[in-house]
Amino acid sequence: MLIVKKFGGSSVANKERIFNVANRIADEYKKGNQVVVVLSAMGDTTDELLEKAYEINPDAPKREMDMLLACGEQTSVALMAMALSSMGIPAISLNAFQVAMHTSSKYSNARFKRIDTERINNELEARKVVIVTGFQGINKYDDLTTLGRGGSDTTAVALAAALRADACEIYTDVEGVYTADPRVVPKAHKIKEISYDEMLELATLGAKVLHNRSVELAKKYGVDLIVRSSLNNAEGTTVKEVASVESMLVSGVAVDKDAARIAIIGLKNEPGIAFKVFDLLAKHNINVDVILQSIGRDDTKDISFTVDQTQAKEAVALLKENKERLTIQKIEEDETVAKLSIVGAGMQSNAGVAAKMFEALYGVGVNIRMIATSEIRITVLIDIENVEVAMKAVHAAFLED
Amino acid sequence: MLIVKKFGGSSVANKERIFNVANRIADEYKKGNQVVVVLSAMGDTTDELLEKAYEINPDAPKREMDMLLACGEQTSVALMAMALSSMGIPAISLNAFQVAMHTSSKYSNARFKRIDTERINNELEARKVVIVTGFQGINKYDDLTTLGRGGSDTTAVALAAALRADACEIYTDVEGVYTADPRVVPKAHKIKEISYDEMLELATLGAKVLHNRSVELAKKYGVDLIVRSSLNNAEGTTVKEVASVESMLVSGVAVDKDAARIAIIGLKNEPGIAFKVFDLLAKHNINVDVILQSIGRDDTKDISFTVDQTQAKEAVALLKENKERLTIQKIEEDETVAKLSIVGAGMQSNAGVAAKMFEALYGVGVNIRMIATSEIRITVLIDIENVEVAMKAVHAAFLED
Numbered sequence: 001m002l003i004v005k006k007f008g009g010s011s012v013a014n015k016e017r018i019f020n021v022a023n024r025i026a027d028e029y030k031k032g033n034q035v036v037v038v039l040s041a042m043g044d045t046t047d048e049l050l051e052k053a054y055e056i057n058p059d060a061p062k063r064e065m066d067m068l069l070a071c072g073e074q075t076s077v078a079l080m081a082m083a084l085s086s087m088g089i090p091a092i093s094l095n096a097f098q099v100a101m102h103t104s105s106k107y108s109n110a111r112f113k114r115i116d117t118e119r120i121n122n123e124l125e126a127r128k129v130v131i132v133t134g135f136q137g138i139n140k141y142d143d144l145t146t147l148g149r150g151g152s153d154t155t156a157v158a159l160a161a162a163l164r165a166d167a168c169e170i171y172t173d174v175e176g177v178y179t180a181d182p183r184v185v186p187k188a189h190k191i192k193e194i195s196y197d198e199m200l201e202l203a204t205l206g207a208k209v210l211h212n213r214s215v216e217l218a219k220k221y222g223v224d225l226i227v228r229s230s231l232n233n234a235e236g237t238t239v240k241e242v243a244s245v246e247s248m249l250v251s252g253v254a255v256d257k258d259a260a261r262i263a264i265i266g267l268k269n270e271p272g273i274a275f276k277v278f279d280l281l282a283k284h285n286i287n288v289d290v291i292l293q294s295i296g297r298d299d300t301k302d303i304s305f306t307v308d309q310t311q312a313k314e315a316v317a318l319l320k321e322n323k324e325r326l327t328i329q330k331i332e333e334d335e336t337v338a339k340l341s342i343v344g345a346g347m348q349s350n351a352g353v354a355a356k357m358f359e360a361l362y363g364v365g366v367n368i369r370m371i372a373t374s375e376i377r378i379t380v381l382i383d384i385e386n387v388e389v390a391m392k393a394v395h396a397a398f399l400e401d
Numbered sequence: 402m403l404i405v406k407k408f409g410g411s412s413v414a415n416k417e418r419i420f421n422v423a424n425r426i427a428d429e430y431k432k433g434n435q436v437v438v439v440l441s442a443m444g445d446t447t448d449e450l451l452e453k454a455y456e457i458n459p460d461a462p463k464r465e466m467d468m469l470l471a472c473g474e475q476t477s478v479a480l481m482a483m484a485l486s487s488m489g490i491p492a493i494s495l496n497a498f499q500v501a502m503h504t505s506s507k508y509s510n511a512r513f514k515r516i517d518t519e520r521i522n523n524e525l526e527a528r529k530v531v532i533v534t535g536f537q538g539i540n541k542y543d544d545l546t547t548l549g550r551g552g553s554d555t556t557a558v559a560l561a562a563a564l565r566a567d568a569c570e571i572y573t574d575v576e577g578v579y580t581a582d583p584r585v586v587p588k589a590h591k592i593k594e595i596s597y598d599e600m601l602e603l604a605t606l607g608a609k610v611l612h613n614r615s616v617e618l619a620k621k622y623g624v625d626l627i628v629r630s631s632l633n634n635a636e637g638t639t640v641k642e643v644a645s646v647e648s649m650l651v652s653g654v655a656v657d658k659d660a661a662r663i664a665i666i667g668l669k670n671e672p673g674i675a676f677k678v679f680d681l682l683a684k685h686n687i688n689v690d691v692i693l694q695s696i697g698r699d700d701t702k703d704i705s706f707t708v709d710q711t712q713a714k715e716a717v718a719l720l721k722e723n724k725e726r727l728t729i730q731k732i733e734e735d736e737t738v739a740k741l742s743i744v745g746a747g748m749q750s751n752a753g754v755a756a757k758m759f760e761a762l763y764g765v766g767v768n769i770r771m772i773a774t775s776e777i778r779i780t781v782l783i784d785i786e787n788v789e790v791a792m793k794a795v796h797a798a799f800l801e802d
Contacts (some may be wrong), residue, residue: 011434014454015457019619049476052476052480053479053480053483054486056416056419056480056483056487057414057483057484057486057487059487060430060483060486061483061486062489064479064480064483064486064492064493064494065479065483067475067478067479067482067494067496068475068476068479068480068483070475071472071475071476071479074468074469074471074472075450075453075469075472077468077470078454078465078466078469078472079453079454079457079469081465081468082457082458082461082462082465083457083458083463084465085458085753086457086458086460086461086464092465093465093468095468097498097543098543098544119543142499142520143499158757179529179573226543306712330475399482
C-alpha cells in the first residue's frame with residue numbers, strides 16, 4: 001500500500017510532537033507500506049516569518065513572500081527526516097523543487113498544475129519514507145509559490161492523486177468530522193463516511209476540519225480522504241464520492257457566526273435594480289450569501305443579504321456612496337446574526353426535510369429571519385443568541401435516536 | 402560594471418542592518434551598475450538551526466542538515482529583496498536551485514563545479530538587483546548541499562568568476578586586511594594590496610578576514626577581491642594576483658594561538674620511523690604543521706611538531722597506542738605555545754629576512770622554539786606569554802618607518 005499522510009503545524013510544533021508523528025510514520029512503514037508524508041511549517045513559524053517580513057516591508061512583493069514562507073516547511077521536513085533517521089527508519093525530505101511540484105504562477109495563491117512522480121517513486125522503491133514540504137510549489141519561472149490557506153491539505157491530495165496512492169490521511173487535532181460542534185452539542189457524534197459534496201457544504205459553513213480546495217481536488221481526482229486525529233488511533237472520517245448507502249438523511253449541522261446581515265430598504269420597484277446592487281458588490285470582490293427580496297410598500301422593495309463580517313463595513317460604505325443611483329432609502333446592518341445549516345446528500349430525494357427543520361426551531365421558539373437552500377443544504381439565518389438552543393434542537397431532530 | 406557584493410550574517414542580523422546593507426546596494430545600483438548580492442544567514446540563525454537539529458538527532462544525516470541549514474540564507478535573501486523593494490529598487494532573490502549553483506555531492510562540505518549564469522544575466526538585464534543565497538548549492542541528485550566554513554565568500558567568488566564580474570567585494574566588520582591585529586599592535590595599518598598567495602598564508606595563520614577556499618578560488622579564476630567594511634566607505638584591501646610593485650618586503654604579521662606542540666622522544670634512529678609517525682596521524686586526519694627532528698643521545702632521535710589544539714588529545718592518544726611499534730620512549734604535549742609568522746611576496750628575492758626577524762625577537766628576549774619556512778612565509782613557535790611583545794617587535798622591524 002502507498003499511503004500519503006499529512007500533518008499540520010501544531011503536530012510538529014516541538015521535539016515531543018515531532019517524535020509522536022515520527023512514531024506513527026514508523027509504525028506504518030514497519031507494516032511494509034510505502035509512506036509519503038506532507039508537513040506544514042512548525043507551530044507558529046509561518047506567523048513569525050510573516051512578522052519579520054512585515055517589519056521590513058508591509059507591502060512586500062508576493063514572490064519574495066513565498067520565497068520566505070517556503071522556508072517554514074523545509075525546516076519541518078528536514079527535522080522530521082532527522083527524527084526518523086534517529087529511529088533507524090530511512091527517510092528523505094524533498095522540497096517543491098526536488099519533487100517537482102508544478103503550480104500556476106500566482107504567488108501566495110497558486111494552484112497545482114502537475115506533480116512529477118519520478119523522484120518520489122525512486123525514493124519509495126529504495127524503501128525510504130518520503131517527506132514532502134506542504135503548501136508550496138514552483139511555477140514556470142522556477143520561482144517558489146505558495147498555495148494559500150489549507151495549502152498543505154491540498155498538497156497531500158495532489159500527491160495522492162499523482163502517485164495513485166491507496167489512501168490519503170489528513171491528521172488534525174480532532175478525531176474526524178462531527179455531526180455538529182461537540183463543544184456546543186454534547187450529543188454530536190463522529191461521521192464515519194461523508195461525500196465530497198456534503199463535506200464541501202460543511203466546510204463552507206464553518207466546520208473547519210478540511211479546507212474546501214483540498215476537498216474539491218479530492219473530488220476531481222477521486223481521492224478518498226481520511227480525516228483523523230494525530231493524537232490517538234481512533235478511526236476518523238472518510239470523505240469519498242458516495243458515502244455508504246446507509247447514509248443519513250442529514251449528515252451534519254453547521255453554524256457560521258461570522259455573518260452580517262445587510263438590509264437595503266425602499267428601492268424603486270423597477271427592473272435591473274437588484275442586478276446593479278449585486279454587480280457593484282461583486283466588482284469589489286464582496287461575497288454575498290443568503291439573499292432575500294421582498295416587496296415593500298408604495299411600489300418599493302427591500303433586499304436583505306448576508307456577507308462575511310470582515311466585508312460588512314466595506315459593503316455598507318459602497319452602498320452609501322451609490323445610494324442615489326441605486327434608489328436606496330435606508331441601509332441597515334446587523335452583526336448579531338448566525339447562519340445555521342443542515343447538510344445531507346439524502347435531502348435530494350426526501351421531501352419534508354425543511355419542514356422538519358423549521359418545526360424543530362419553532363419548538364424551541366427560534367425565529368427564522370432568512371432561508372436559503374441548495375440541493376444538499378438548508379440554511380437559516382437566526383439571531384446569534386439562539387445559536388446553541390437551535391443547534392441542539394436541529395441536531396436532536398435529525399441526528400439523535 | 403557588474404559588481405558582486407557579499408555580506409556576512411552579522412551585516413544582516415536585524416532590520417536596521419538589513420536596511421544599512423540595502424542602502425549600500427541601492428547606491429551602487431543607482432550609479433547604473435549591475436549588482437549581484439550574496440548573503441549569509443542572518444546573525445545566529447545557522448546556530449539556532451543547528452541547535453534544533455541537535456535536539457532532534459545529534460547524529461543527523463548530513464543531507465538533511467544541509468536541507469535544514471539552506472533555509473537560513475533563503476530567509477536572508479527574501480528579506481533583503483523586500484527591503485530593496487520598499488526603497489523602490491527592483492530586486493529578486495534566488496536560491497541554489499534557481500541560479501543553479503552546481504556542486505559536488507559531499508554534504509556539508511561541497512565544492513562548486515559549475516554555476517549557470519542564464520537566470521542571473523536575464524534578471525540583471527531586466528535591471529534588477531539579484532540577491533543570491535550564499536553557502537549553498539545543489540548536487541547531481543538535485544539535493545541541497547552546503548559549502549562548509551567560509552562558504553558565502555566562496556559563493557561570491559564563484560559567482561564573480563562565472564559572471565566575469567568587474568569586481569567582487571567582500572564586506573566584513575573590519576576595514577580590510579591589516580599588517581597585524583590592531584588590537585595587539587596599535588601601529589598596525591591596513592594593507593592596500595596583497596597577493597593571493599600572501600593572503601592564503603595570512604589566512605592560514607589566523608588573520609580570519611577571508612577563508613582560504615575563497616582566496617584559492619579567486620586565485621584559480623583571477624578574480625580580484627576587495628575586502629572592506631560594511632559599516633563605512635573606507636577603501637579596503639584588494640587581493641589580486643600580483644600586488645603593486647611597491648609591495649613591502651613583508652606584508653603582515655600573523656599569530657595563531659590555537660597550536661599545540663607535541664614532542665615524541667627517544668625514537669630509534671632508523672629509516673622509516675618518521676614516516677610511520679606521520680602516516681599514522683595523516684590516516685586519522687590530524688593535520689601536522691611545523692615539524693622539527695633532532696638527533697638525541699644514544700642513537701635515538703626526537704621529533705616535535707605542532708597540531709591544532711582541538712586535535713592534540715587525539716594525536717597523543719594515537720601515539721600512546723602505538724608507542725611500542727613507533728619506538729617512542731616519552732611523549733610530551735604543550736599548549737602554551739603560539740605560532741608567529743611574517744608573510745611577504747618580497748621575501749622570495751630578499752636574503753636576510755629571517756635573520757632580521759630573529760634579531761627583532763632576540764632584541765626583546767623572546768626564545769624561538771621551532772622554525773618553519775615557505776617561499777613567502779617564516780613561522781616561529783614561541784611561548785604564548787611572549788606573543789604581544791614579539792608581534793610588536795617584529796611589526797616594528799618590518800612594517801613601521
